[in-house]
Amino acid sequence: MKQLSNLDSAFLFLESSKTPMHIGALHIFESPDKKNASFEIFKERVEERIHLAPVLTQKLMSIPFDLDAPYLVDDPDFSLSLHLNHVGLPAPSDRTALNNLVGEIIRKPMDRSKSLWELTFIDNLDGLGLSGKNHFAIVSKIHHAIVDGMGGEELLSKLLDFSPDSNHRIKVTPPAPQTPPSGFKLFMKSYGAALRSPTKMAQIIAKASTASAKILAQKTAGDLKKLVSFKLAPATLFERDLSDDRVFGTLELPLHQLKDCRKLSPQATLHDVVLGVISSGLREYLVEKNAVPKDNLVSLVPISLRRRKPKQGEENRQGANEIAAMLVDLATAEMSILDRIEMIRQNTVPAKSSNKKTTKISQLTEFLPNIYLSIAAKLYTRWHISNYHNPLFNLVITNVPGPQIPLYMGKAKLLEQYGSAPIFIGMGLSIVVLSYNGTMSIAINSCSSIIPDPQILVNHIEKSFKDLYSLVTPEQQSKPRRRRRARSEAASENNPELQQSNS
Numbered sequence: 151m152k153q154l155s156n157l158d159s160a161f162l163f164l165e166s167s168k169t170p171m172h173i174g175a176l177h178i179f180e181s182p183d184k185k186n187a188s189f190e191i192f193k194e195r196v197e198e199r200i201h202l203a204p205v206l207t208q209k210l211m212s213i214p215f216d217l218d219a220p221y222l223v224d225d226p227d228f229s230l231s232l233h234l235n236h237v238g239l240p241a242p243s244d245r246t247a248l249n250n251l252v253g254e255i256i257r258k259p260m261d262r263s264k265s266l267w268e269l270t271f272i273d274n275l276d277g278l279g280l281s282g283k284n285h286f287a288i289v290s291k292i293h294h295a296i297v298d299g300m301g302g303e304e305l306l307s308k309l310l311d312f313s314p315d316s317n318h319r320i321k322v323t324p325p326a327p328q329t330p331p332s333g334f335k336l337f338m339k340s341y342g343a344a345l346r347s348p349t350k351m352a353q354i355i356a357k358a359s360t361a362s363a364k365i366l367a368q369k370t371a372g373d374l375k376k377l378v379s380f381k382l383a384p385a386t387l388f389e390r391d392l393s394d395d396r397v398f399g400t401l402e403l404p405l406h407q408l409k410d411c412r413k414l415s416p417q418a419t420l421h422d423v424v425l426g427v428i429s430s431g432l433r434e435y436l437v438e439k440n441a442v443p444k445d446n447l448v449s450l451v452p453i454s455l456r457r458r459k460p461k462q463g464e465e466n467r468q469g470a471n472e473i474a475a476m477l478v479d480l481a482t483a484e485m486s487i488l489d490r491i492e493m494i495r496q497n498t499v500p501a502k503s504s505n506k507k508t509t510k511i512s513q514l515t516e517f518l519p520n521i522y523l524s525i526a527a528k529l530y531t532r533w534h535i536s537n538y539h540n541p542l543f544n545l546v547i548t549n550v551p552g553p554q555i556p557l558y559m560g561k562a563k564l565l566e567q568y569g570s571a572p573i574f575i576g577m578g579l580s581i582v583v584l585s586y587n588g589t590m591s592i593a594i595n596s597c598s599s600i601i602p603d604p605q606i607l608v609n610h611i612e613k614s615f616k617d618l619y620s621l622v623t624p625e626q627q628s629k630p631r632r633r634r635r636a637r638s639e640a641a642s643e644n645n646p647e648l649q650q651s652n653s
Contacts, residue, residue: 152208152222154295159219161294161572162210162262168392169574170259172266174291175306175584176252176400176570176593178275180282181562182314187284189236189271195309195560196269197230202308205296206233209265222296225265235270239287243277246605248287249398255289256570256595257396266293280565294572310557310564383541384443386436388579392597399594399604400568401612405554406630408590411618413626414488418495421549424583424590425449425498426491427618428547429480431611436482438606447480450543477543487618545579546571552586568593573600588630 154162161171181187200206208222239247251272260266272287290306297305412423429447436442453474481493548571557564568591569582578600582593592611594604601607 154219156219158295171294171572172291173294174570176568177288178566179286179562180565181284184284186561187286192271199308203305210262233268237272238274239272243274252289253396253398266296310559314558314561383448383544384445386443386544387441388544389541389576390599392578393599395598397596397598397601397604399608401592401608403590403615405588405590406628407619410622410626410628414621415491418491422491422495425494427615429482430487430614433482434610435607447482448543449478449480449545449547451476451478452548547581549583552584556587571595
């Protein structure tokens with residue numbers, strides 16, 4: 151049994167029928183034969199390994215009146231069949247059809263009486279234009295309350311290997327599920343926790359104040375001005391009322407070419423280059439819609455603070471979402487793409503340096519009584535309060551690093567993957583960036599009232615990348631590196647530059 155943090159709980163309270171709060175991904179595989187591209191083999195694989203991630207067999211147990219954060223408890227009635235789906239891609243079975251199907255899958259909220267995850271197996275992918283045969287796709291969904299972007303990648307890794315081995319089996323008997331505690335027992339425990347909230351608040355404020363004092367002491371007057379200057383983001387078409395559907399658009403870029411583009415702006419990080427490409431695409435999209443705001447767009451960029459183990463003596467109540475965040479001015483005014491990348495680099499310097507010593511978002515929410523957090527989040531969503539103020543940010547851009555070697559599910563090789571992230575009232579666009587095996591994927595997540603045709607935005611982002619890459623000289627161009635496949639080398643293959651942000 152594990153209690154959610156207040157930040158984890160917030161994703162439950164923000165959820166409505168129009169704003170499901172799950173994250174996930176589209177994964178496309180190629181198998182050497184039909185047998186290993188079947189739903190039956192896929193189901194066997196999940197059944198063999200599900201015990202490696204206990205959260206997948208747990209369900210929520212809420213506290214009456216939302217007095218405290220809910221708990222994850224073992225589900226004695228867990229049934230794998232309730233979490234696995236099998237569909238065929240409808241004709242013409244091309245990319246548009248696949249993206250439309252993904253949008254249909256991710257728009258549906260999950261049943262909170264069961265474990266909060268689903269996997270959908272999709273076959274009939276002949277129209278995608280992929281080389282080879284025996285392709286299938288998997289769409290993963292898991293609630294943001296129980297995992298963040300990096301955690302989602304870790305859960306998926308339980309199903310995957312670094313080499314093709316269809317005979318690999320993990321034969322471990324899972325522990326018997328624990329009997330959930332009574333609602334009355336949890337209520338009384340939560341009552342005591344509520345009484346301790348003032349003490350927690352004092353401790354966290356003291357820690358935050360100490361960290362802030364250190365940051366301020368190290369700042370020059372110019373840096374401090376950049377750090378504390380703040381204004382609301384401009385109103386844009388991305389804050390319109392949400393429709394019930396979801397749209398999904400995808401793009402894949404060669405990682406080595408993006409690294410070549412970085413040579414054009416040596417002080418910029420690879421992350422700055424990616425933000426510059428996306429920002430340029432967003433500007434051209436808004437130009438086409440005659441909707442460019444006077445001020446620059448602002449993006450929320452989550453930053454992972456996830457650790458593998460708690461420090462010695464630290465309470466082991468690490469939340470599912472261990473994140474900080476920075477607000478990034480995307481420099482969407484009219485300028486060259488190189489100037490835009492440089493301005494983004496300058497805009498992110500104060501946020502990057504301060505976030506190294508900042509307090510986690512989860513810590514800043516822990517002192518709030520859960521019942522107040524619940525009421526505030528629900529009122530904000532249901533009363534559409536975002537309509538009455540300018541947004542803090544216009545969109546979310548999240549970056550999740552992946553291994554730079556091939557991954558396999560049995561004998562089936564993972565070819566492509568694209569991330570999905572929630573949108574919510576007042577913020578109708580999320581862009582997920584994933585790196586994997588020499589590629590960088592970009593996925594557009596929105597709804598039809600915000601982005602009627604996501605492919606238009608995808609095309610603008612792709613053109614921005616091509617325009618940038620055209621500036622790379624032949625001497626600066628590199629070839630894709632040969633990928634290593636050894637299992638022991640997997641950890642070293644992650645690109646550290648891409649690990650600064652994820653959700």
